[in-house]
Structures are given as structure tokens and as C-alpha cells.
Amino acid sequence: MSSTGVRAFALSSYDVPHGHELVVRSCEDCACPTSGARSARPDRTVHSGRPLVRSRDVLEMPLDSGHWVLFAPQGNGGVVVVNERGLDVFRQFRSPVAPRDLAGHDQEAVTQVVRRLAEQDLVHEPGSPAVASFAESRELTAWLHVTNACNLRCTYCYVHKSSDEMDTALAKSSVDALVDSALRHGFRALRLKYAGGEASLNAAVLLELHDHAVARCAEHGLDLSAVVLSNGVALSPRFTRDLRQRSIRVMISLDSLGETHDAQRPTLGGKPSAHLVMRTIDQLIERGLPPHLSITITSGNTADIASVVRFALARDLTFSFNFFRDNACTGDASGLRYEQQAMVDGVADAFAVIEEAMPPWSVLGSVLDRGQLVEPRRKACGVGDDYVVIDQRGQISQCHMELDSPVGHVGVDDPITAVRRPGIRNLLAEEKEGCRDCTWRNWCSGGCSVATFRATGRFDVRSPNCGIYKAIYPAALRLEGLRVLRFAEA
Incomplete structure (x- = not known):
């Protein structure tokens, strides 16, 4: 003592x-709900x-x-x-x-x-x-797939690329359907994710869509937030200015600082893209719109994620870890699937960087893949409840990884009713074998249902990433303890 x-x-x-x-x-x-x-x-x-x-x-x-x-x-x-x-x-x-x-x-x-x-x-x-x-969700999150076109050919992408894009009329009718559905089902806020493809390739429609959403939400007293999900290859000064004026946030995907990123995320012509993405990130910072970085982890970059974390912290940028998930577009994904120990080691290296350059903000909601340690949750995400995906043709899906399995259309269906139809079984943690008696069940909530089904053929079992979550949760809590100790007032 x-x-x-x-x-x-x-x-x-x-x-x-x-x-x-x-x-x-x-x-x-x-589709993760916002951790509050x-x-x-x-x-x-x-x-x-x-x-x-x-x-x-x-x-x-x-x-x-x-x-x-x-x-x-x-x-x-x-x-x-x-x-x-x-x-x-x-x-x-x-x-x-x-x-x-x-x-x-x-x-x-x-x-x-x-x-x-x-x-x-x-x-x-x-x-x-x-x-x-477990707080009841009051925010409806919608993934708006504004274009199928993209200037990259990422190895793990779940989109069958084409030149199809959402037009202005469909964009506005999609917003109308979302606002009406949110009001009908008692939601108080709408969160829009502008995605693709590369969403910025349909910038004009994206901005018209957002302006329409602002007007409709203001009319009915709904809170509105929005983010553009971008590969960061090229965002023009004008588009950046338009996003900043509208308080639209930006998420940029960055998996490594060099060849590893280039291998996972080559351009349409098969050329490197990392240098273009890093240039865009620095330009966004200079223009007053610092992005959030999304790091997708595969077997190819587990040893490189620490370098991306160091890059982010040096620029005071937030970031999140997302584990690769098999999907219908990847074909033979054996070269992308990670080994458990390699993942744990890679995350540990990244955590060491965070400890060395400790940010004042907590990482408990962003570095644990579909899990988090901010507040307890009964489900890992909002699929089948408060999450809607609308593609460039107006088709409604339960998950953006299931664009080829629509459950409705904005022209005829109430979006929330549509995504609550049978399909993906996004079960409660206590309904999953291996989860119901686990100490961490309220924090990982059993992991991604779609990924679990593709790996096991079942929805009612724990995530194949269970061992990874259990290994890194204590390390994440230790990081939070160090943050509190460093930044707490005397």
C-alpha cells in the first residue's frame, strides 16, 4: 500500500x-448505430x-x-x-x-x-x-448509394461497378420517403451517408439531395446530419467548399501509406492511389474540413495499420478500424482473410502508437470493428431496425453488403417497414450461441450478422471474430484508462 x-x-x-x-x-x-x-x-x-x-x-x-x-x-x-x-x-x-x-x-x-x-x-x-x-434508437440512418461508378477497383469492394447513378428526381423522392417514414415511426433525427461507388462522382445530385433533406427535415422538426464516404482520390476545392458550407462531414478510406494500400485499392487503370489519398487528406485539412479516416483491415495490411494511425494522430484526425468481410463481389477472398493472431498483433501495434501519441478523445467507439465500449447494445448494428439502404435505382436493401437482395422500392414502400421484413436475422446477443453467457455480450453484441452467416451459415451463433474481440477489449480499456489519467483535471 x-x-x-x-x-x-x-x-x-x-x-x-x-x-x-x-x-x-x-x-x-x-449500419452501426451511433454510440452515444x-x-x-x-x-x-x-x-x-x-x-x-x-x-x-x-x-x-x-x-x-x-x-x-x-x-x-x-x-x-x-x-x-x-x-x-x-x-x-x-x-x-x-x-x-x-x-x-x-x-x-x-x-x-x-x-x-x-x-x-x-x-x-x-x-x-x-x-x-x-x-x-439499452436506449431506444431515435435516429434513422440511411445509406444513399448515389452512384455505382468508381475511380478505384478495391479488392474487397461489395459493389458491382457500372455507370449507373441516382438522378435528381429519384434523390429527392428518396429523401421524401425517408422523412415520411421517420415521422411515421417516431424517429427524431435522420442521418444520411452519401456513398457509392465514389459518391463525389455524382456531386451535383448529392448536393441537391442534401439541400432537399435540409428543407424537409426543417419543415418537420427532424435533426439532420450527413457524411460523404469517399475514397479520397480527388475532391475538388469547390466540392470541399460546398460540403463545408453545408456541415457535411467527410470519411476517407486509407489502408496504408504506400504499396499495401495500392495493392488493396488500385485505381481503375491499376495504378497506385495512396499518394493521391494522402494529398487529398492534407488538402481537406487545409480547407477546414478534416476528415475521419476509415481503415479496412485485411490479411494484407495487418502490419501496416499502425502507420496509418500514426499518420492520423500527427494530423489530429480521428479514425476507425473495420475488419474485412467476405462479400459476393470479392470472388476468391482467401488472400484477404486475416488470421486471428495476425489481427491481434496488428491492433496491438496500433494501440502502442495511440499510447505513445495519446489523443484527448476516446477510441472506445472506433477501434473495435463492430464492437465498442461506449455504451451497452443488444445488437451489433441497426440492420432490420433503424438502418435503410437505397441504391441508385431506388431499391431498398437491409444492408449495403446486400444491394443485390432488395426488399422494396422507395416509389411504393415505406422504407422502415421494408427493412423490417424477413431477411437478415439481426438477433439479440442473448439469442446467439456462444454469446448469451459471455462477459462481453453487451459490447460486441455478437458481431456482424451478415459476416457471421457467410462464415458459418447461421445467424444464431457468435461472430467468427469473437476471439479477436476478447483479446483486444482489455487492451482498449487500458488505453482509455491512460487517457483519463493523462487528461483528467487534478
Whole structure:
């Protein structure tokens, strides 16, 4: 135990200035719901005379020689960092004990530590364990496939390329259908992802579509947000200006800084593209529109993702990791499928870079593929619930990886009703074999349903990436603990 001159303390993200505004909620290239950290400090009133006991399955990990990180997977999320004496306070709750009866600590310090422990569901009154709360979605997310054309030929793309593109009339009718559907089903916000192909190749329609969405959402009191998903080969100054004026965010795909990226994402003519993408990223920063970077990880670039993370952090850019998924367009994907240990090692290298150049924002919502550690979720994504895909012909699909399996059309169908029809079985975590009793079930939620089905032929089993998730979750929590320790106010 530390010397008696050192008081017990506990820190959480609530001790980091603007801590709950510094959570990256970027899952832009999939159907993941926006992870929303609790905006207000949980009300966990603690009476010093009432006994408390530690929660079940709490994870304890050392950060350095004098600090530990605590996390309660059965609760509602949130890391707590304690010093040695703070850890002693926590460990005294192995059996029910009243905070005022704890031995070896002054009451003021105990009060501060216990408050943090209770806020993050690490302790509770006997018989009243923490229960994960699952917020009902109020935001409808729509992937608008504005063009099938692309200037790259990425090895893992799920789109059969063509010159087809969405026209203005269809774009506006798609927005009308989404707004009407959102209102009909009680949603309060609309989130649009402009995608393709390469969405910027149909820039004029994209901007008309967005302006129409702004007007329709304002008319009906819906909040609106939007992002362009781009390969970053070339975004003109004028298009960038138009995006910035409309507060449309940009996501750029970057898998490596050189030959590895070029091998995975060659141009239409088979030439390198990495130098073009990095140039565009720097130009976007100069023009006041810093992008979010999406890093797709295959067997070919597991050793390179750390370099992309270093590139991003040097420019103060956020980023997310996305694991490669088999799809109908890849053909023989054996050269893209990663080995579990190679993936774990590659992520570990990237985490080492994050630790070295620690950003003030949390990575818990962006570096764990379809999983996250921001708030508990019963499903890994919004497929079949609050996610709609509309292609360049107005066909509605449940998932952008299932464009060839439409379930309706915006001209005749209510989009939300259409995607809730039988098709992809996006089951609850507790309905999946191997998940229902897992400590992490509320955080990975069983992984991507489509990827699991393609790998196993079943929807009701755990993700084939389960071992990877379990290996990297503790490392991600350690990173969060280091961030809190570094940026928390004294």
C-alpha cells in the first residue's frame, strides 16, 4: 500500500474537461448505430451508512506501477482509474460494507472514490446489481448509394461497378420517403451517408439531395446530419467548399501509406492511389474540413495499420478500424482473410502508437470493428431496425453488403417497414450461441450478422471474430484508462 500521505482517489471521463464530448462515434461505413455516451453524470446517490458490494465480473488491470483501471461489463460502461489506495477502497467491497466503515482511509477520500465507483456501476447495494440499460434508437440512418461508378477497383469492394447513378428526381423522392417514414415511426433525427461507388462522382445530385433533406427535415422538426464516404482520390476545392458550407462531414478510406494500400485499392487503370489519398487528406485539412479516416483491415495490411494511425494522430484526425468481410463481389477472398493472431498483433501495434501519441478523445467507439465500449447494445448494428439502404435505382436493401437482395422500392414502400421484413436475422446477443453467457455480450453484441452467416451459415451463433474481440477489449480499456489519467483535471 502507498504511504499514508497519499490519499485514495478515483478518476473517470467525468474528470476530463468536456470528456463526454470527446468520444469518437464513427462507424461511418456500416449500419452501426451511433454510440452515444451518457451526456450527464449518472445519478448514483450513495449513503455512507448503507452497505455496498462490488459488481460481478469487474475487470481490474494495472496501468503503471501506481494505477489501475476498473470496468464493469455488466453495467453501463465507463472506465475508472484508481491509485493503490483507491484500489484498496474498491477491494474492501468484496463483502457488503458501509463506506463510513472502511478501514485505513479518511472519509473525504472514501466519499470521492465511492462516488466514482457507483457512477460507473462498479459497486451497488446488495441485492440491487447494476443492470445495463439499452436506449431506444431515435435516429434513422440511411445509406444513399448515389452512384455505382468508381475511380478505384478495391479488392474487397461489395459493389458491382457500372455507370449507373441516382438522378435528381429519384434523390429527392428518396429523401421524401425517408422523412415520411421517420415521422411515421417516431424517429427524431435522420442521418444520411452519401456513398457509392465514389459518391463525389455524382456531386451535383448529392448536393441537391442534401439541400432537399435540409428543407424537409426543417419543415418537420427532424435533426439532420450527413457524411460523404469517399475514397479520397480527388475532391475538388469547390466540392470541399460546398460540403463545408453545408456541415457535411467527410470519411476517407486509407489502408496504408504506400504499396499495401495500392495493392488493396488500385485505381481503375491499376495504378497506385495512396499518394493521391494522402494529398487529398492534407488538402481537406487545409480547407477546414478534416476528415475521419476509415481503415479496412485485411490479411494484407495487418502490419501496416499502425502507420496509418500514426499518420492520423500527427494530423489530429480521428479514425476507425473495420475488419474485412467476405462479400459476393470479392470472388476468391482467401488472400484477404486475416488470421486471428495476425489481427491481434496488428491492433496491438496500433494501440502502442495511440499510447505513445495519446489523443484527448476516446477510441472506445472506433477501434473495435463492430464492437465498442461506449455504451451497452443488444445488437451489433441497426440492420432490420433503424438502418435503410437505397441504391441508385431506388431499391431498398437491409444492408449495403446486400444491394443485390432488395426488399422494396422507395416509389411504393415505406422504407422502415421494408427493412423490417424477413431477411437478415439481426438477433439479440442473448439469442446467439456462444454469446448469451459471455462477459462481453453487451459490447460486441455478437458481431456482424451478415459476416457471421457467410462464415458459418447461421445467424444464431457468435461472430467468427469473437476471439479477436476478447483479446483486444482489455487492451482498449487500458488505453482509455491512460487517457483519463493523462487528461483528467487534478
